[in-house]
Amino acid sequence: MERRDYFILPLIVIATVLVVAVPVEAALRIFFPYSEADRCVVYGDPRPSAFHATPNCASRIKVPEGPWVDMTYNACGYRSTDPCTPKQPESLRLAVIGSSLAAGYLVPYEDSVSARARESLRALCRLPVDVQNLGAEGNMGVRLTASAEAAAALDPDAIVLVVSPTDLVLDNAMDQEAPAPGAIAKHQTGWIQELKVQLSRSRLLYMESYLLLRNDDNYVPIYRRSGHKADYMRLPLSQDWQGRLAHLERDIERVRAAIGPDIPLVILFAPERAQAAMLAAPHLAKGMAPAHLQTEIARRAQAHGASFADMSMRIPPGTPSSSIYYAMNGHLNGEGHGLLAEALVGGLFDARIPAFAAACAAPPATAALTPG
Known part of the structure; x- marks a missing residue:
């Protein structure tokens, strides 16, 4: 040559x-268009206030593997079709707080945990039920105090804090300086970060990755090699993950202090996609402990007077994780939110929250599992 x-x-x-x-x-x-940013959500406030949406705002978002989703907000900037007016007499109200998972990011409102839980409760309860969703991307750490205070002002019969392993990672970042718009959890700068951004925008790479990673037999082994990211399923827990659990415990304390002792608090856990895949297919979990983190969170919740509900228990054996999560994005899809709502409703009755126990019939599965 x-x-x-x-x-x-x-x-x-x-x-x-x-x-x-x-x-x-x-x-x-x-x-396969892509529009990830919710233009209604207000970021960048330097005070330790919660991120929130502009009142009466509407925007549209989409990831390549999912549908167009309308993000609409009521007069208080909460993602709810129920008005945020003072609670009506002889009615029940639930308030949801947390980050993007709580907000139902990338999921049509009618398929979100809030809407599905509301419809289930309306079928079970003899009183009207409304749900106010105060969730927004980045609302963890110190920002939960402001979220909890706003939720408590709505006079709810219970407050639900939605958490996932991703939220525990985000938690540390939210206790630092307020991130600028679109900068949440992005710590690298310079040409390496810019290259990553440009590659992440490639639809060709996105769809090639999607076709590969939607299969759990391909996805889980890759995830297991992702270093400290998967350490919450390795025993003993690393110092990083012990620290993240300590941060979450501090968050629970913040929320409890903000809402007072009289409003029931439920910690609602949603597993990450790889975790859900291992729980549904035990052969993928060899050498890992995919249920350990939930046990640790439940113990901390109960130590601070909160109840615990776990979506993990609702995942049917053999469920492909890509059927309940966006395979590339990692958020729950509509089917996943259905399981999360089942866990929430069941958790309300398992906790014997007075307002719901007095006005509602327990769902069949809960009635069968709850003594007496």
Whole structure:
């Protein structure tokens, strides 16, 4: 091979890739649009206040693997179709706090945990039920105090704090300086971060990854090799994860102090996708402890007078995780929110919260499991 061929052949390869990849990328951008930012949510307030949405605002968001989702907010900036007016006499009210998972990010409102729980409770209760969802991306750490205070002002019969392993990682960041818009959990700067951003925007890479990672037999082994990210399922827990649990316990204390002793508090746990995959398919969990984190969180919740509800127990054996999560994005999809709502409603009755116990019939599964 002549010397010039060492330069020409790589150029031919690059040109061929560009000729093929560019049209495919363009076509995928048309058929799989992407608009991740919810323009209604207000970020960047330097005070330790909760992130919130602009009142009476509406926006649309989408990831390539999911549908267009309308994010609409009531007059208080909460994602609810119920008005945030003072609670009506002879009615029941539930308030939900937490981050993007609590808010039902990327899920149509009617499929979200709040809406599904409301519909289940309306079928079980003889009193009207409304649900106010105060969740927003980034509302963990010190920001939970403001969320809890706002929730308590709504005079709810119970407050639900939704948490996941991802929230425990986010928790530390939220106790630092307030992140700028779109900068949550992004700590790297410079050309490496810019390269990652550009690659993350490639629909071709996104869809190739999606086709590979939607299968749990491919996804879980890759996740298990992701270092400290998966350490919450390895025993003994690393110092990082022990610290994250300590941060969560501090969050529970903050919420309890903000709402007082008289409002019942429920900690609602949602597993991460890899965790759910291992729980549904035990052969994927060899050498791991996918249920340990829930046990630790439940113990801390109960130590501070909160009840604990766990979506993990609602996942049917053999369920492919990509059927209840967005395979690439990692958030629960509508089917996943259905399981989360089941856990929430069951948790309200398992905890024997007075207002709901007095006015509602327990769901069949809970009635069968609860003594007396």
